[in-house]
Amino acid sequence: MKKLNRDILEDIRKVLSSKYKVLSMTEKVLRRISTIILEFIVMKLHFVGYVPSHHFRRFFYRLFGMRIGKGSTIHTGARFYDPRNIEIGKDSIIGEGVVLDGRDKLIIGDHVDIASEVMIYNSEHDVQSSDFQAKTAPVEISDYVFIGPRAIILPGVKIGKGAVVGAGAVVTKDVEEYSIVGGVPAKKIGERKIKELTYKLGRAAWFR
Secondary structure, eight states, X not given: OHHHHHHHXXXXXXXXXXXXXXXXXHHHHHHHHHHHHHHHHHHHHHHHTTSSOHHHHHHHHHHTTOEEOTTOEEOTTOEESOGGGEEEOSSOEEOTTOEEOOSSOEEEOTXXXXXXXXXXXXXXXXXXXXXXXXXXXXXXXXTTOEEOTTOEEOTTOEEOTTOEEOTTOEEOSOBXXXXXXXXXXXXXXXXXXXXXXXXXXXXXXXXX
């Protein structure tokens, strides 16, 4: 009787193991298909990014999941990795040739000015990992922030309200409100004296 029970349990284990393998394989196939579809969308958005019309580009960016507030503009040549996680507030201007990652939550506030060729990343490889595993983290850029040309913002960073990031800086940790940072890695080099900011960036150039 005990042998019969063991045989039945072994048969059940084999069936469950087989079903698990099938489910695991199905999940891998579905993930791969999802990745391919996303890569195709990202490629299309790359081409869309060179059409010299803000309205045209905004339409397609929003169509594929990006949230863009009233009066905000993304200039030509922008690159994305997952537009569904990108949220931009109102009256913000994103310069030419920027990289907005989106593989984790990327929130850009109101009246934010991001200059040309800035790179904002949500994902990076763990150099201490034996398998070089990728890791992701959200990035938040608060209202009235200015980021100079070719600056790099790394995963997990929060930039406080009114802060300024100098050209070419590499930001590896949080930036305090109204601070001015620069260098590699970025360090505080000053502070904005005026704290009550009320300006509006206004209309972007038509064909940029």
